[in-house]
Amino acid sequence: KYRKNPTQEALTRGDDVTFAEFVEFITDDLNATTNEHWRPISQLCLPCKINYNLISKYETLVEDATEVLERIGIGHI
Structure with a gap:
């Protein structure tokens, strides 16, 4: 769907994804609604x-953690 004629190795490993393919994947409506990331x-x-x-x-x-600890009164930890 995101690459014309992918090799079987590319489909299996999935470690050679281009930036353009990645952008196309995350902007796909189906992926945007099913994957909260x-x-x-x-x-x-x-x-x-x-x-x-x-x-x-x-x-x-x-x-930020230091700020939270100070706000709740345990900044000395």
């Missing part, structure tokens, strides 16, 4: 329905 974050975290106190990201995990 490719859904918009707004469909997963409900930003309008939950009053978040902190929004974190992996790149600042240590700093």
